[in-house]
Amino acid sequence: xxISTLILLLAAVLIAVFxxxxxxxxxxxxxIGSVRKLHSLPGYYGYYTAIWCGIPGLILIGLWFMxxxxxxxQQITSQLPEHLRQLPGPELSxxxxxxxxxxxxxxxxxxxxxxxxxxxxxxTNLQDASRWILAWxxxxxxxxxxxxxxxRLSPGFRARNRVERVxxxxxxxxxxxxxxxxxGILFSVVxxxxxxxxxxxxxxxxxxxNWSPQTAIRPDQVxxxxxxxxxxxxxxxxxxxxxxxxxxxxxxxxxxxxxxEYASRKVRSWVKPLVEVLAGIPTVVYGxxxxxxxxxxxxxxxxxxxxxxxxxxALGAGLVMGVMIIPxxxxxxxxxxxxxxxxxxxxxxxxxxxxxxxxxxxVLPAALPGIVSAVxxxxxxxxxxxxxxxxxxxxxxxLTINPLEAVTTVTVQIVTLLVGDQEFDSTKTLAAFxxxxxxxxxxxxxxxxxxxxxxxxxxxxx
Amino acid sequence: xxNEAAIMEAPELQSEPRRIEDATAVQxxxxxxxxxxxxxxxxxxxxxxxGDITAADPVISVRNCNVHYDDTCALKNINLxxxxxxxxxxxxxxxxxxSTFLRCLNRMNDTIDSARITGTFNLYGxxxxxxxxxxxxxxxxxxxxxxxxxxxxKSIYENVAYGPRIHGLATSRAEMDDIVYGSLERAGLLDExxxxxxxxxxxxxxxxxxxxxxxxxxxxxxxVILMDxxxxxxDPIATAKIEDLIDELSRNYAIAIITHSMHQAAxxxxxxxxxxxxxxxxxxxTDKIFTNPGHRLTEDYVTGRFG
Numbered sequence: 001x002x003i004s005t006l007i008l009l010l011a012a013v014l015i016a017v018f019x020x021x022x023x024x025x026x027x028x029x030x031x032i033g034s035v036r037k038l039h040s041l042p043g044y045y046g047y048y049t050a051i052w053c054g055i056p057g058l059i060l061i062g063l064w065f066m067x068x069x070x071x072x073x074q075q076i077t078s079q080l081p082e083h084l085r086q087l088p089g090p091e092l093s094x095x096x097x098x099x100x101x102x103x104x105x106x107x108x109x110x111x112x113x114x115x116x117x118x119x120x121x122x123x124t125n126l127q128d129a130s131r132w133i134l135a136w137x138x139x140x141x142x143x144x145x146x147x148x149x150x151x152r153l154s155p156g157f158r159a160r161n162r163v164e165r166v167x168x169x170x171x172x173x174x175x176x177x178x179x180x181x182x183x184g185i186l187f188s189v190v191x192x193x194x195x196x197x198x199x200x201x202x203x204x205x206x207x208x209x210n211w212s213p214q215t216a217i218r219p220d221q222v223x224x225x226x227x228x229x230x231x232x233x234x235x236x237x238x239x240x241x242x243x244x245x246x247x248x249x250x251x252x253x254x255x256x257x258x259x260x261e262y263a264s265r266k267v268r269s270w271v272k273p274l275v276e277v278l279a280g281i282p283t284v285v286y287g288x289x290x291x292x293x294x295x296x297x298x299x300x301x302x303x304x305x306x307x308x309x310x311x312x313x314a315l316g317a318g319l320v321m322g323v324m325i326i327p328x329x330x331x332x333x334x335x336x337x338x339x340x341x342x343x344x345x346x347x348x349x350x351x352x353x354x355x356x357x358x359x360x361x362x363v364l365p366a367a368l369p370g371i372v373s374a375v376x377x378x379x380x381x382x383x384x385x386x387x388x389x390x391x392x393x394x395x396x397x398x399l400t401i402n403p404l405e406a407v408t409t410v411t412v413q414i415v416t417l418l419v420g421d422q423e424f425d426s427t428k429t430l431a432a433f434x435x436x437x438x439x440x441x442x443x444x445x446x447x448x449x450x451x452x453x454x455x456x457x458x459x460x461x462x
Numbered sequence: 463x464x465n466e467a468a469i470m471e472a473p474e475l476q477s478e479p480r481r482i483e484d485a486t487a488v489q490x491x492x493x494x495x496x497x498x499x500x501x502x503x504x505x506x507x508x509x510x511x512x513g514d515i516t517a518a519d520p521v522i523s524v525r526n527c528n529v530h531y532d533d534t535c536a537l538k539n540i541n542l543x544x545x546x547x548x549x550x551x552x553x554x555x556x557x558x559x560x561s562t563f564l565r566c567l568n569r570m571n572d573t574i575d576s577a578r579i580t581g582t583f584n585l586y587g588x589x590x591x592x593x594x595x596x597x598x599x600x601x602x603x604x605x606x607x608x609x610x611x612x613x614x615x616k617s618i619y620e621n622v623a624y625g626p627r628i629h630g631l632a633t634s635r636a637e638m639d640d641i642v643y644g645s646l647e648r649a650g651l652l653d654e655x656x657x658x659x660x661x662x663x664x665x666x667x668x669x670x671x672x673x674x675x676x677x678x679x680x681x682x683x684x685x686v687i688l689m690d691x692x693x694x695x696x697d698p699i700a701t702a703k704i705e706d707l708i709d710e711l712s713r714n715y716a717i718a719i720i721t722h723s724m725h726q727a728a729x730x731x732x733x734x735x736x737x738x739x740x741x742x743x744x745x746x747x748t749d750k751i752f753t754n755p756g757h758r759l760t761e762d763y764v765t766g767r768f769g
Contacts, residue, residue, distance in 0.1 A: 264575065265575075341612070343608060343610055343612035344612055344614060344615075345573075346570065346573075346606075346608060346612065347608065347612040347613075347614065347675065347678075348614070348624070349570065349573060349601065350568065350570060350601060350605065350606035350608070350679070351601065351602070351605070351624060351625040351628070351678065351679065351682060352597075352598045352599065352600070352601035352602035352625065352628065352629060352682065353598070353624075353625075353628050354598055354628075357628050361614075361624065361628070362614050362624075365614075365615065365616065366614070366615045
């Protein structure tokens with residue numbers, strides 16, 4: 001019996017049980033004509049029965065997935081020959097892998113074939129048995145659940161309230177899942193960052209002016225011990241994000257104002273999706289656009305003026321990133337501006353204000369909090385952007401405010417730290433987690449501010 | 463098809479309805495005007511307004527006004543004068559075109575793309591819809607107060623100073639102060655709000671907000687004030703204050719007020735116009751409308767026997 005068959009069977013049973021429960025409810029009430037005697041609609045009795053069968057069944061499957069294989073492997077390893085059982089942990093798990101592979105018939109380790117063929121066979125048998133145990137116990141559980149639900153069905157039974165409660169619990173579980181995921185990610189980043197800070201002092205990391213993460217890979221290798229000052233990276237990130245925002249905010253805002261205040265409905269229905277296409281272009285494409293088109297243009301232009309422009313400049317990356325972010329600013333601001341009540345515009349027009357006066361003095365001030373939060377969301381997007389910067393801004397960790405020079409950003413360094421052969425507990429690798437933590441904190445702060453601002457805005461109108 | 467037919471007939475028409483938005487479809491109602499028999503048989507007056515549409519000293523005078531939204535006709539052949547120093551109440555069931563009519567008078571319908579307006583609208587003899595008329599100046603002369611109080615999310619002071627500022631009415635801070643305090647005074651708000659000038663306009667109570675909107679309107683010194691159900695979201699006490707204010711203002715301004723309250727119409731207005739399904743059924747002195755209406759529809763409406 002395959003697990004997928006089992007799940008399909010369960011689904012079929014649930015559908016059948018739903019109709020049985022519904023049917024019983026109708027019969028209890030005395031036919032379809034007198035359904036009003038029931039406390040809830042007949043369907044709710046069906047759902048109630050199905051829930052009592054389905055949820056225990058699903059829990060059982062979940063338990064089997066979590067514990068079944070572990071129990072089987074324990075059984076198998078306890079029966080292995082003595083010299084294999086005495087192996088240290090990692091090697092034992094290699095042996096277990098060999099058994100699994102042999103059982104699946106995928107890859108057979110020729111050195112172990114004799115010792116393990118028994119174990120592999122036993123593994124297959126036990127797995128088979130465990131699936132049958134699961135199937136039978138599910139049958140029992142489903143029957144029990146069905147019996148319990150069935151015995152409770154009566155016209156006065158409040159099925160709706162119970163079904164709604166289960167629904168609510170399901171929704172809560174869904175949202176906690178998202179929360180736990182982000183907490184888990186944060187937790188792992190924090191732990192690795194903590195290990196990094198045991199090797200490099202926090203102050204050196206946060207306030208150091210020099211970033212050169214080259215460390216010796218092997219003990220016998222000659223190499224620098226590396227220096228991990230994050231300031232040049234943070235500065236580079238801010239510089240490029242700043243250039244991007246200089247492009248995106250004015251352009252995005254003007255697009256938003258045009259779309260919401262001036263454009264006819266027809267133009268708006270065409271232009272808005274077209275602008276949003278910008279957000280759909282993969283960042284890699286933006287990256288080589290920046291590196292191959294914009295950067296040479298800037299360099300040639302700079303040379304014609306007698307400036308020296310690095311072929312990988314902060315300006316090129318920033319400009320292209322700004323274009324990428326335009327739809328974030330324009331779309332969000334457009335929504336916010338659109339949400340400003342028409343009555344305010346009427347009031348302004350009614351006093352003889354022109355369109356641009358109305359926009360400047362009434363609509364924009366009223367929409368300002370929302371626009372600010374749109375901009376902040378765009379900033380956090382700019383700070384987290386990687387691909388464009390990898391391709392167009394270079395890897396040199398220069399501490400400079402000259403946009404014509406090459407800089408690097410936090411995200412780019414995370415990429416370069418993790419690409420390449422490094423031990424996972426080396427300072428260099430761990431530095432990536434510390435940088436990730438910094439990035440996480442910065443964007444989190446921005447998001448919190450944005451949410452605060454949005455909330456205040458909502459309070460203002462209704 | 464009917465549009466083409468209307469264009470073919472157009473040269474035979476005696477009047478020349480002004481075309482504002484759409485050049486093709488506007489003449490159809492004008493063509494209908496010569497055929498009163500086509501109108502709803504229930505209308506005894508055959509489209510002619512009962513009573514006296516003229517005012518002795520007209521500020522605004524409207525002739526042959528027709529308004530269409532896309533394919534629906536919102537107003538048919540409206541003729542009405544609004545006189546100096548008078549309050550005229552526009553009454554009628556919802557959807558009868560009162561608001562549309564009011565919004566024609568300061569060209570607020572310009573902001574609605576689908577609206578097409580024909581007819582002559584004169585403000586002191588000047589054509590409101592003439593090409594050379596500046597909408598900005600027009601709306602400064604014909605102010606408007608809306609159904610729902612709509613103060614700007616700015617300070618009380620800035621709310622009132624908004625109009626004078628965009629029209630450049632004050633050259634110094636002191637002049638602006640005079641205008642703002644004077645307008646609030648006339649709106650009866652100054653004593654209540656003197657110490658709260660920096661509070662947000664939106665933080666006031668509904669009645670205060672509406673009076674703030676009136677103060678905002680009179681700050682630009684209009685000649686006419688249009689009020690679209692200014693009391694519909696207010697309680698009786700705030701309503702009474704607004705009505706007193708209207709009484710007060712009527713000495714200096716021509717006021718047109720839309721209301722669903724017969725009592726309010728009777729209390730504040732000198733003349734009353736009754737609209738029904740896009741037609742102006744009857745205009746007369748308020749006393750006469752409420753005691754001895756000349757049209758059966760008017761009588762049904764004011765006595766509450768409607769429908």
